[in-house]
Amino acid sequence: MEVVNSGPPPSKIKNAMKPCFKVGKNEDVTCRPIANFHPSLWGDYFITNPSLSSIHEEQYEWMKQRTTELIKLVKGQLKDARGSLEKMELIDALQRPGVAYHFDVEINEELNLIRRNDASSDTDDDLHTVALRFRLLRQHNCYMPSDIFNRFMNDESKFKEEVSNDLEGMLSLYEAAYLGIPGENKLDEAIDFTRSHLQSLVKHVEPRLARKIEHTLETPLRRRMNRLNARLYISIYEEDSEKRNDDLLELAKLDFHILQLLHREEVKEMSIWWNDLGFTTKHTHTFIRDRIVEGYFWILGVYFEPQYSKARMMMVKVITILSVMDDAYDSYGTLRELQLFTLAIQRWELKEEDELDENLQLVFMAICNTMKELEDEAVKDGKLYRLDYLKRELKKAAMLWTEEAKWREEGYMPCSLAEHLDLSAKTTAYHVLAYASLLGIEEVTRETLEWVTSFPPIMKDLGTMSRLMDDAADSEFEAKRAHVVTAISCCMKVYGDTWEEAKLRILGMVEDAWKNMNSECLHLSNTIPSYVLDRFVNLACMMETVYRTSDAYTESMPLKKPISLLLVEPIDHSFTVEKI
Numbered sequence: 001m002e003v004v005n006s007g008p009p010p011s012k013i014k015n016a017m018k019p020c021f022k023v024g025k026n027e028d029v030t031c032r033p034i035a036n037f038h039p040s041l042w043g044d045y046f047i048t049n050p051s052l053s054s055i056h057e058e059q060y061e062w063m064k065q066r067t068t069e070l071i072k073l074v075k076g077q078l079k080d081a082r083g084s085l086e087k088m089e090l091i092d093a094l095q096r097p098g099v100a101y102h103f104d105v106e107i108n109e110e111l112n113l114i115r116r117n118d119a120s121s122d123t124d125d126d127l128h129t130v131a132l133r134f135r136l137l138r139q140h141n142c143y144m145p146s147d148i149f150n151r152f153m154n155d156e157s158k159f160k161e162e163v164s165n166d167l168e169g170m171l172s173l174y175e176a177a178y179l180g181i182p183g184e185n186k187l188d189e190a191i192d193f194t195r196s197h198l199q200s201l202v203k204h205v206e207p208r209l210a211r212k213i214e215h216t217l218e219t220p221l222r223r224r225m226n227r228l229n230a231r232l233y234i235s236i237y238e239e240d241s242e243k244r245n246d247d248l249l250e251l252a253k254l255d256f257h258i259l260q261l262l263h264r265e266e267v268k269e270m271s272i273w274w275n276d277l278g279f280t281t282k283h284t285h286t287f288i289r290d291r292i293v294e295g296y297f298w299i300l301g302v303y304f305e306p307q308y309s310k311a312r313m314m315m316v317k318v319i320t321i322l323s324v325m326d327d328a329y330d331s332y333g334t335l336r337e338l339q340l341f342t343l344a345i346q347r348w349e350l351k352e353e354d355e356l357d358e359n360l361q362l363v364f365m366a367i368c369n370t371m372k373e374l375e376d377e378a379v380k381d382g383k384l385y386r387l388d389y390l391k392r393e394l395k396k397a398a399m400l401w402t403e404e405a406k407w408r409e410e411g412y413m414p415c416s417l418a419e420h421l422d423l424s425a426k427t428t429a430y431h432v433l434a435y436a437s438l439l440g441i442e443e444v445t446r447e448t449l450e451w452v453t454s455f456p457p458i459m460k461d462l463g464t465m466s467r468l469m470d471d472a473a474d475s476e477f478e479a480k481r482a483h484v485v486t487a488i489s490c491c492m493k494v495y496g497d498t499w500e501e502a503k504l505r506i507l508g509m510v511e512d513a514w515k516n517m518n519s520e521c522l523h524l525s526n527t528i529p530s531y532v533l534d535r536f537v538n539l540a541c542m543m544e545t546v547y548r549t550s551d552a553y554t555e556s557m558p559l560k561k562p563i564s565l566l567l568v569e570p571i572d573h574s575f576t577v578e579k580i
């Protein structure tokens with residue numbers, strides 16, 4: 001694994017134990033761990049830019065109608081495709097640009113047939129066919145044994161050298177191997193083998209293929225944010241004159257454009273909502289991150305489809321509130337204030353004697369007002385009970401954040417990485433966010449909600465992944481911020497690791513968490529619907545998107561281009577306009 005080594009020298013880590021920066025002019029100074037976050041990179045951009053939402057009704061209606069025609073056409077093509085390879089390639093070509101949601105029923109039917117007819121038979125299919133079938137079925141949470149790859153391996157459990165001549169096969173194997181579960185060593189071997197051969201091939205193939213290989217190696221499909229991948233993939237697909245399906249390409253571009261209009265409306269609405277909470281007028285951005293657009297982008301990775309619009313907006317409100325709370329605990333409140341604040345959260349009421357300063361009062365009001373809005377939304381659907389669970393989760397999170405603040409105040413260093421993770425895999429609140437992803441999905445049952453809030457293994461995987469990636473990514477920033485102990489400093493102390501060794505160890509644990517998550521998805525597929533499991537996998541993908549190279553939520557410049565690609569820059573669909 002490639003690791004970017006940007007860690008500070010170990011001497012800086014000692015700062016992590018010193019909790020406060022002093023602010024204030026007189027004797028009675030309050031000691032606050034102010035983080036000095038940078039202001040929003042977007043400001044009111046999505047509110048005040050009228051060109052983003054201007055569209056002729058006539059043009060819009062035409063595009064919707066054309067989309068419907070194209071969907072019908074492609075459905076016919078899927079039905080008529082000869083043989084399972086052709087069908088699987090079409091399914092893959094529908095998934096990558098993000099239009100598969102129009103074909104859910106048809107794809108499920110086809111994959112069920114493929115599973116029944118092909119999966120167990122020992123055919124002499126080529127590597128591309130075998131790997132594509134393995135990936136598509138596992139992505140749909142159907143177990144396929146990895147032994148199907150034995151045919152391509154030698155007696156020493158290494159891939160046969162001739163596999164390295166099969167570019168298409170290697171690309172498919174590489175993507176398939178990221179669906180692995182614990183113990184499937186041959187899939188680790190597949191990743192090493194294909195990566196090293198693909199890396200050396202890049203220099204010897206035509207530019208279009210080189211771009212395709214580089215795109216694949218940058219991040220495997222399993223871990224990509226699907227909307228961003230759609231945008232990047234459409235331009236790669238467009239160049240592929242040999243395999244390209246023009247109807248599908250037109251559909252992909254039109255659909256992306258139509259959804260982009262919806263997403264722009266939503267981010268505008270969320271930006272107005274955020275301004276109304278009052279943080280922007282009070283200029284709190286140095287200690288409360290002003291990241292509504294980045295938060296929206298995060299949730300767009302969890303679901304982008306139009307039918308999830310309401311769920312998406314509800315979830316954006318929750319991530320925003322979690323972000324504000326996390327900052328109140330990590331970069332504003334003193335321990336005494338936080339204890340009072342936590343008590344107020346437990347009783348869900350602010351009393352005069354709580355003596356919280358106006359910024360913490362603002363945070364408290366933001367939480368209460370947002371919960372009220374979410375309740376109003378839930379009441380409309382007769383699902384008020386869903387908010388009770390969320391309240392309970394927020395109360396628990398507040399207790400855990402106080403615990404973390406205590407560790408910070410005392411300069412406490414956990415005795416083991418397990419002790420660190422025991423608390424810190426929950427203080428990312430990723431499991432709370434995972435719960436929130438279900439708030440606005442009508443079909444989710446009460447049993448499923450109860451299961452999610454019981455912190456089952458898949459939530460533990462998400463929590464661990466989010467904590468380890470967060471700690472690995474922002475350790476330098478955190479160390480400068482005199483923050484709590486991170487997984488990096490913990491490994492350095494417990495195992496005597498250097499900074500680089502600690503980072504490698506942690507990223508290895510992230511790989512394990514992904515395998516556990518893959519395995520959980522297969523296990524749970526009989527009891528938990530895929531529209532629930534997909535949310536959790538997508539949340540994991542967003543950790544890869546936001547945190548793989550740095551903490552791009554806190555220092556958000558690296559997200560500027562991806563956000564612009566999804567919400568600002570129009571996709572070239574000039575052919576559609578010409579037709580009007």
Ligand SMILES: CC(C)=CCC/C(C)=C/CC/C(C)=C/COP(=O)(O)OP(=O)(O)O
Pocket residue numbers: 319322323326330427428429430433466467470474551553554
């Ligand atoms: C930690 C994490 C990846 C959380 C993801 C889900 C979530 C609730 C996002 C909201 C924003 C947030 C708290 C980001 C992490 O900040 P931070 O780096 O200051 O988190 P920390 O205080 O827990 O280290």
